[in-house]
Amino acid sequence: MSTDFQTARVALGARLRELRTEAGLNGKDLAERLGWQRSKVSRLENGKQTPSREDLEAWAKAVGESAAAEELQGRLQGLETQYRTWRRQLANGHRSRQELAVAETARTRLIRGVEVARIPGLFQTADYARCLFIANAEFRRTPRDTDEAVRARIQRQEALYEAGRSFRFLLWEAALYAQVCPREVMAAQLDRLCGLIGVGTVELGIIPFTAPLQRTPAHGFWIYDDRLVTVETINAELWLDDQENIDLYTRAWDWLNESAVYGHQAHRHIARARAGLALP
Structure with missing residues (x-):
């Protein structure tokens, strides 16, 4: 995986964590709201997994910041421009x-x-x-x-x-x-x-x-x-x-x-x- 891609993914994860903490939620609370495993929240926040567009939309809604979905989608698009999965292509x-x-x-x-x-x-x-x-x-x-x-x-x-x-x-x-x-x-x-x-x-x-x-x-x-x-x-x-x-x-x-x-x-x-x- 390219260093530039991983750096950008970590930055996206840090933004997700910021939104969660600003909402006063811990990882367990957010996972329960989303119906996810807590480990998924951790992987996304630490740049270990690339979120889908649906993941980002759900995250923004769960932390009460629906308007942030557009910003998060823009960050993801920047990742996808460089890192194009075969599944999508x-x-x-x-x-x-x-x-x-x-x-x-x-x-x-x-x-x-x-x-x-x-x-x-x-x-x-x-x-x-x-x-x-x-x-x-x-x-x-x-x-x-x-x-x-x-x-x-x-x-x-x-x-x-x-x-x-x-x-x-x-x-x-x-x-x-x-x-x-x-x-x-x-x-x-x-x-x-x-x-x-x-x-x-x-x-x-x-x-x-x-x-x-x-x-x-x-x-x-x-x-x-x-x-x-x-x-x-x-x-x-x-x-x-x-x-x-x-x-x-x-x-x-x-x-x-x-x-x-x-x-x-x-x-x-x-x-x-x-x-x-x-x-x-």
């Missing part, structure tokens, strides 16, 4: 999130990215993407709109062939071996990667297992120009647009890039993974 399926990615790509000239266990969406074949969307919908128990999501992802890839754009991606070698799909689908995906080497707008680097590292590739992230970083976790996606985080992730990308190989060396690593599938 995928409530209606994957398509809307893919369309957002299409729009974000359209307004960006340079995208730098790191992936450690999968092929970047911009480079995926339709079949590879389909396998990921199906598995993700099953894992998150969200609506399955696989065909629409795949179409949106493939539409996004049109940007790869537009003059004036640049896509610089680093793949930890493990991503070439992670079989998140049938072997024949993975083989076609690796063939696709080989075909992208040499495309004018694309720079594809592979970080070999044996490469010396200044920093381990702990998780994937994408940098859009010098204005936005996105980071996926299991339960949420962080959208970081403050300069400190942008500089931090840019430095992480630069350090990892020093360990990457390109061109014919990258092709050789991809071809080795392809040969390991023992398919035509």
Whole structure:
């Protein structure tokens, strides 16, 4: 969880505590009014849990400060702008999130990215993407709109062939071996990667297992120009647009890039993974 997000959540919790104490209530009293476990009141006040909009409205009403609900909602919106839960983003399926990615790509000239266990969406074949969307919908128990999501992802890839754009991606070698799909689908995906080497707008680097590292590739992230970083976790996606985080992730990308190989060396690593599938 980002430090900025947690700091803001703690501040929101402190405001909730302030409203409770001003009303002359202790945690037990408030929990009884709300019909909650006392532990929930404690978690919210100490920044250990993110409240829902309904939680904030109920809190304001319970302490006799209904007018404070709007203020609390504003604080929560600030959190959600940066910390976007997958539960909310995928409530209606994957398509809307893919369309957002299409729009974000359209307004960006340079995208730098790191992936450690999968092929970047911009480079995926339709079949590879389909396998990921199906598995993700099953894992998150969200609506399955696989065909629409795949179409949106493939539409996004049109940007790869537009003059004036640049896509610089680093793949930890493990991503070439992670079989998140049938072997024949993975083989076609690796063939696709080989075909992208040499495309004018694309720079594809592979970080070999044996490469010396200044920093381990702990998780994937994408940098859009010098204005936005996105980071996926299991339960949420962080959208970081403050300069400190942008500089931090840019430095992480630069350090990892020093360990990457390109061109014919990258092709050789991809071809080795392809040969390991023992398919035509």
